[in-house]
Every structure is written in C-alpha cells, then in structure tokens.
Amino acid sequence: MFTTQNLVSVAIAALLTAGLYAVMSYGLAIIYGVMKVINVSNAGFLMLGAFMTLMYSQWWHLDPVAGAVLNLLPFFGAGWLVYKLLVRRVVNSRSARPIASLLLLFALWLVIQNVALAIWGSEDQSIITAYTYKSLIVGGFRLPLTRLIVFAVALLALSLLHFVLGHTYIGKALRATVQDPQAALLVGIDTERISALAFGLGTALAGFAGGLLTLLFSFTPDFGGPFQLKSFTIIVLGGLENFAGVTVGAAILALAESFAVLFMRASLQNVIAYGLLVVALIVMPGGVAQLWSRIRS
Amino acid sequence: MQRLWTVAVLVFACAVPLILTTTGQPATPEIKIGAVLPLTGAFGASGNYFKQGYSMAIDDVNKAGGLQVGAAKYPITLIILDDSSDGTRSRSLVEKLVTDQHVNFLLGGYDTSLVQAQEVVPDQYKIPYVEGGGAASEIFKRGYKYIFGTLATIYDLAKITMDYLTVAADQYRLTKPLTIAVVWENTDHGKDYIEGVLDAVKARPDLFRIVLNQSFQLNGSDFSPLLQQVQASNATVFLSDAHLPDFITMHRQYLQAGLYHQFVSYGARGPDQRGRQALGAGADYLIAGLWWSPALKGAGSQVFADRYQREYHAIPDWFQALSYDTARVLLAGVKNAGTLDGPAVRDALAKIEFRNALIPGGVIRFGPNGQIAGSPYIMVQTLPGNTVRIIWPKKMPETFDAVLPMPKNQ
Numbered sequence: 001m002f003t004t005q006n007l008v009s010v011a012i013a014a015l016l017t018a019g020l021y022a023v024m025s026y027g028l029a030i031i032y033g034v035m036k037v038i039n040v041s042n043a044g045f046l047m048l049g050a051f052m053t054l055m056y057s058q059w060w061h062l063d064p065v066a067g068a069v070l071n072l073l074p075f076f077g078a079g080w081l082v083y084k085l086l087v088r089r090v091v092n093s094r095s096a097r098p099i100a101s102l103l104l105l106f107a108l109w110l111v112i113q114n115v116a117l118a119i120w121g122s123e124d125q126s127i128i129t130a131y132t133y134k135s136l137i138v139g140g141f142r143l144p145l146t147r148l149i150v151f152a153v154a155l156l157a158l159s160l161l162h163f164v165l166g167h168t169y170i171g172k173a174l175r176a177t178v179q180d181p182q183a184a185l186l187v188g189i190d191t192e193r194i195s196a197l198a199f200g201l202g203t204a205l206a207g208f209a210g211g212l213l214t215l216l217f218s219f220t221p222d223f224g225g226p227f228q229l230k231s232f233t234i235i236v237l238g239g240l241e242n243f244a245g246v247t248v249g250a251a252i253l254a255l256a257e258s259f260a261v262l263f264m265r266a267s268l269q270n271v272i273a274y275g276l277l278v279v280a281l282i283v284m285p286g287g288v289a290q291l292w293s294r295i296r297s
Numbered sequence: 298m299q300r301l302w303t304v305a306v307l308v309f310a311c312a313v314p315l316i317l318t319t320t321g322q323p324a325t326p327e328i329k330i331g332a333v334l335p336l337t338g339a340f341g342a343s344g345n346y347f348k349q350g351y352s353m354a355i356d357d358v359n360k361a362g363g364l365q366v367g368a369a370k371y372p373i374t375l376i377i378l379d380d381s382s383d384g385t386r387s388r389s390l391v392e393k394l395v396t397d398q399h400v401n402f403l404l405g406g407y408d409t410s411l412v413q414a415q416e417v418v419p420d421q422y423k424i425p426y427v428e429g430g431g432a433a434s435e436i437f438k439r440g441y442k443y444i445f446g447t448l449a450t451i452y453d454l455a456k457i458t459m460d461y462l463t464v465a466a467d468q469y470r471l472t473k474p475l476t477i478a479v480v481w482e483n484t485d486h487g488k489d490y491i492e493g494v495l496d497a498v499k500a501r502p503d504l505f506r507i508v509l510n511q512s513f514q515l516n517g518s519d520f521s522p523l524l525q526q527v528q529a530s531n532a533t534v535f536l537s538d539a540h541l542p543d544f545i546t547m548h549r550q551y552l553q554a555g556l557y558h559q560f561v562s563y564g565a566r567g568p569d570q571r572g573r574q575a576l577g578a579g580a581d582y583l584i585a586g587l588w589w590s591p592a593l594k595g596a597g598s599q600v601f602a603d604r605y606q607r608e609y610h611a612i613p614d615w616f617q618a619l620s621y622d623t624a625r626v627l628l629a630g631v632k633n634a635g636t637l638d639g640p641a642v643r644d645a646l647a648k649i650e651f652r653n654a655l656i657p658g659g660v661i662r663f664g665p666n667g668q669i670a671g672s673p674y675i676m677v678q679t680l681p682g683n684t685v686r687i688i689w690p691k692k693m694p695e696t697f698d699a700v701l702p703m704p705k706n707q
Contacts (some may be wrong), residue, residue: 006529013521122341124545126575133579135555144553216553217518217577222338228395261522267483267512269522278458 003022014258019151021250024209027202033178033241034198041105042225044112049210050219068211079203116221126218146215233277239287331394333403338382350620367635384414391418408488409433417445428558429623435485437666453672456495469701478509478532491536538564559702568685589618594695
C-alpha cells in the first residue's frame with residue numbers, strides 16, 4: 001500500500017512535526033541543564049501560552065504567530081518570578097531534597113490548570129485563521145500550511161537561541177553554568193542570576209510553543225500533558241544537558257512515531273514515546289550526544 | 298462570680314444545638330439523586346451538558362411541588378460530583394454518593410469508559426442507575442440488574458450509517474464499490490463501531506471494500522501519522538468513531554492535510570455546537586448518526602430546545618436532550634413503583650414504557666439487559682450557516698436530501 005511517494009510524504013510530515021517538538025522541549029532542557037530541576041509546570045505554561053494567544057486573537061485579532069512572539073516577554077517575566085518566589089527557596093535550600101522541586105512544580109502545574117479552568121471552562125477552544133485549512137503542493141507533496149509556518153518559525157526561534165547561547169556573554173555564562181556551576185561561580189558568573197534567567201527563558205519558550213500549537217490543535221486547560229511526555233523523551237534522547245541534542249531527539253521521536261504507524265496500530269503510538277524513553281535511559285543515558293562521542297572515539 | 302458566668306455561657310452554648318435538634322422541625326423527607334460527571338478533564342464539556350439536562354428535569358419536578366410517590370410528594374435534591382474524567386475516581390465517588398450522601402437513586406456519567414467504571418456500584422447496593430452517556434453494548438453484557446441505558450448502541454450507530462451509505466451510493470452516485478478507510482478509538486465504544494461496520498461490509502461485499510482498518514488512542518494529541526495512512530489508502534469513504542475532543546483534533550488535522558473523501562462521518566460527531574465552533578466551516582457537510590437533534594420537529598423537542606436556549610443561551614445538542622430524558626425516565630420509574638425501595642424501582646424501570654421522550658419515536662423501553670430497546674437513530678448532515686438537517690430515515694417529514702458527494706475545497 002505504501003509507495004516511495006507515501007514514505008517520503010510521511011518523512012516530510014515527521015520532520016515538520018520535529019520542529020514543533022524541538023521548540024517545546026528547549027525550555028525544559030535549559031532549565032534542567034542549569035538547575036537540574038525537572039520543570040513539570042512546563043505543560044501548564046504551554047497551555048497558558050495557548051490561551052493567551054486565544055485572548056490576543058479575540059481582543060486584537062492578532063495572528064497566532066504574532067501572539068506566540070508576544071507571549072515571550074510576559075512569560076519570561078512569569079518564569080523569572082516563579083524562580084525568585086518559589087523555585088529558588090527549594091533548590092538553594094540545603095535541607096531540601098530533589099523531590100521537593102518536582103512536587104512544587106507539579107503543584108504549580110495543577111494550580112495553573114485549575115485557574116485556567118475557572119477562567120475559560122473545560123470546553124475545547126481553537127483559533128481558526130484564513131490559512132488554517134490551506135495546504136501547499138511542493139514537488140508533488142501536499143504540505144499543510146500551518147505545519148510549514150510552525151516549522152519555519154520554530155527553526156527561526158531555535159537559530160536565534162543558538163546564536164544567543166553561542167555568541168553572547170549571557171549565553172556563554174548560561175552554558176558555563178550548565179557545564180560546571182562551581183567553576184562558573186569561581187570565574188565570576190552570577191549563577192543565581194543565570195538560574196533566574198534560565199527559568200525565565202524556559203518559561204518564555206513554553207509560552208511561545210503554546211502559542212504556535214494553537215495553529216495545529218484545539219486546546220483545553222488539560223492541554224500540555226501529552227506534549228510534556230514527548231518533551232521528556234526528547235531531552236533524554238538529546239542527552240539532558242545538550243541543547244543541540246534536543247533537535248536530534250525531536251527528529252528521532254517524530255520519525256519513530258510517524259513510521260511506527262505503518263507497522264503497528266496507531267492506538268499504540270504512545271508506546272513509541274514511552275519505549276524510546278525507557279530504551280534511552282537504559283541503553284544510552286547520555287543520549288545521542290554520548291552515542292555520537294562513542295562512535296567518534 | 299466571673300468563673301460562674303463562664304461556666305453558664307459554656308453550658309448554654311452546648312445546650313443550644315441539643316435544644317434545636319429536639320424541638321425543631323423534623324428533617325424534610327426528600328429524594329436524593331446522585332450523579333458523578335466529568336465536569337473537568339477531557340470530557341468536561343460533555344459532562345457539563347449532562348449536568349444541565351439532569352438539572353432541567355429535576356427543576357421541572359420541584360417546580361411542580363415534588364415527585365408523587367405513592368401517597369406522598371417529595372422534593373428532589375440532585376447531588377453532582379466531578380470525577381475529572383478519571384475512571385478510578387469516578388467509581389469511588391459513586392460509592393461515596395451511596396455511603397456518605399445516602400442517595401436513593403443514581404444517574405449515569407459520561408462517556409462509555411466512565412460509565413463502565415461506575416456500573417459496579419449500583420448492583421452492590423441495589424440502587425437503580427439510569428445512564429444516557431454510555432452506548433457501548435459491553436456495558437450491558439456484564440449481567441448487572443440495576444443498570445439501565447437510554448442510548449441506542451454504537452453497533453447500531455455503525456449499522457445505520459452503513460445502511461444510509463448503501464442508499465446514498467445509488468442516490469448520489471458515489472463511486473462504487475465504496476472503498477472505506479475506517480478508524481476507531483481503542484475502547485469498547487470503538488470496538489462496537491468497527492464490529493457494526495465489518496458486519497455491514499460482510500453483508501454487501503459487492504458494494505463495500507475496507508482499504509484501511511486502524512484503531513487509535515482515546516484522547517490522542519496528534520493524529521497526523523494515522524491520517525497519512527488514511528491518505529495513502531485512497532479510499533472514497535472515511536469513517537471514524539471518535540469522541541468530541543478527538544473529533545475536533547482529528548478533523549482539524551484532516552483538513553490541514555488537505556484530505557478529501559466523498560463521504561465523511563465521525564459517528565455521532567459533527568453537529569455538536571462545540572465541534573462546530575472549534576472547526577468553523579471545516580465541520581460543514583459531515584454526516585452523523587444521532588440520538589437527538591434540535592432539527593427534530595416534534596413538539597416536545599421544540600419546547601425543550603426553546604427552553605434550553607432561554608436558560609443557557611445556546612443551542613442544545615443530543616447530550617442535553619438525552620440527559621434530560623434519562624433523568625425523566627428515572628423519575629417516572631420511581632413514580633410508577635410508588636415507593637423509594639431500590640428493588641421495586643428497579644422492577645418498575647425494567648417494564649417501563651416511557652412516552653413523550655425527546656428521542657426519535659418518542660418511546661423509551663428497556664430490553665432484558667437494561668439497554669434501550671430498538672435503535673432510535675437519525676442521520677443528519679451539517680451545512681453552512683450552522684444548519685443541521687435530518688437526511689435519514691426518509692419517512693420523517695423533516696427529512697431533506699443530503700449534499701453528496703461532499704463538495705471539495707471547503
């Protein structure tokens with residue numbers, strides 16, 4: 001039943017999905033890299049990003065892409081505040097165990113979810129634009145316009161992020177803190193400020209991704225949970241603290257999910273994400289980055 | 298002296314509740330009806346519709362001074378708890394309604410999976426339970442005696458869809474043989490649907506050919522890989538059995554991928570107000586099998602639709618109408634029994650013939666397994682301008698011709 005054309009079509013669709021997966025996972029990777037904190041509340045901010053984009057659309061008829069960009073600043077501020085008011089107290093406390101931050105952020109996710117429920121109710125919401133149902137035919141392949149836009153915007157955002165991380169003082173300080181927080185402190189980097197910045201940046205990316213997701217999905221206050229699992233798989237596949245690995249992890253997951261449906265029931269699609277997570281944790285805990293360095297050596 | 302005063306005040310404070318209890322009015326006799334619904338979570342929207350339908354039916358009775366049971370008239374208290382669309386929580390909350398709240402009777406939850414979680418409790422405590430939110434026949438195969446369902450089965454939904462397709466193939470000159478891509482949620486609901494489709498295909502191998510038969514996860518987040526397979530199958534007909542959240546996600550992605558089929562049906566989805574708002578013009582021309590629609594011209598349906606619009610400022614869907622009917626059937630069963638005794642009300646429900654129901658045909662009676670007898674379905678098509686038209690059965694006066702094959706580029 002599957003011709004070469006079909007297989008190429010599946011591969012293209014998977015790569016377009018990978019762009020979205022990468023942008024929603026980067027925030028998690030940055031926060032984990034700097035603080036070794038698993039930000040479970042990321043799903044809450046992702047959902048909030050979608051609802052804020054809906055609000056901009058209703059108030060000012062703003063396009064979801066512009067809404068996603070507009071989310072960056074307030075979500076950065078929100079993340080900064082969450083770090084200063086809550087996370088810092090748990091992470092920096094000597095008596096606190098690692099589970100404390102996990103529970104704190106899980107509770108925060110539930111609070112965000114319930115506040116959203118009180119404001120917007122439990123019904124499915126969606127944004128329909130003039131191009132929501134449009135598609136382009138490129139080289140004989142039909143490509144949904146929304147997926148192309150999300151992919152292009154995600155790629156642009158990730159390129160910008162790579163530039164900031166690689167070529168600015170803040171980016172270098174952030175990477176130094178990821179590699180060795182003690183050494184970073186010794187060379188004069190304000191790791192406390194970097195941590196707040198990382199949390200703000202991670203939250204901003206969640207809000208941004210949430211805005212982009214409105215182009216593809218309808219959403220409720222429960223939105224975000226299923227994507228969170230995928231993000232965990234991606235950052236584990238990518239090597240947890242390896243930002244470039246996130247992109248590779250996203251591509252692996254998207255390709256595996258798409259091609260697996262050709263050979264197994266689509267109802268088992270989640271098994272792919274769970275399965276990859278288990279395999280990555282056991283076989284290559286350092287992710288693709290570790291695998292790559294092994295191959296090279 | 299001050300100490301004496303303190304003691305006196307304390308004694309008085311303790312005595313007041315005692316005095317009030319012994320000399321006050323006796324507790325008003327009432328009927329307590331409990332329901333556990335998904336007011337939040339994946340099925341939150343549908344759960345809230347059920348709450349509205351139940352409340353409307355109970356309000357009717359209370360406004361009339363209560364329910365006549367034997368010689369006495371009882372006011373009714375409706376207690377609704379939220380299970381957050383979680384099966385385990387749903388079951389324990391139903392038990393809590395029985396043991397802590399001492400409800401006399403139970404109304405069902407929504408959807409099939411949550412009704413299945415709840416249905417263990419009623420027989421345990423011999424409390425009649427009437428539901429209108431679970432239609433999988435599996436619910437009624439477990440031998441429970443206290444469960445009654447007002448929804449016709451999903452198996453019948455698939456059969457009537459295929460019956461209609463048989464007629465439509467000739468009437469609208471669809472490309473024959475009809476090649477069908479069918480996807481179904483991996484639950485008892487979905488299994489009922491695919492069984493109905495496959496039985497119909499077996500009966501007419503000259504007309505139908507299945508080119509894709511795939512299951513998917515309930516409450517899925519991304520159906521793109523599945524839809525890639527649908528596209529590759531080159532079918533002329535696309536059938537999907539999906540609940541409201543999955544329908545919205547799947548059909549949005551279907552349209553984004555530029556898919557087209559001559560005939561598209563998502564089971565009972567399409568005409569839902571929520572789905573239409575979420576999909577806009579994308580929901581136009583879909584075909585659905587329904588238990589009720591505001592397009593039904595019966596006097597009862599029109600009165601209900603008008604009243605609902607006045608109270609909730611929205612157009613009702615089958616959720617509200619069926620939950621309204623479900624609560625009315627339970628109340629009629631209690632009235633017929635003439636007692637609040639669980640087993641007696643159960644027996645009254647088993648032989649009830651409830652007339653003036655909103656569903657097509659207007660009569661609700663139960664089969665030996667507790668599920669509604671017959672298959673009161675109508676086929677409808679959604680049209681531009683938030684219009685829903687009945688297209689089948691042909692014998693109904695409000696039936697119109699369908700727009701088939703589906704127009705392209707909508």
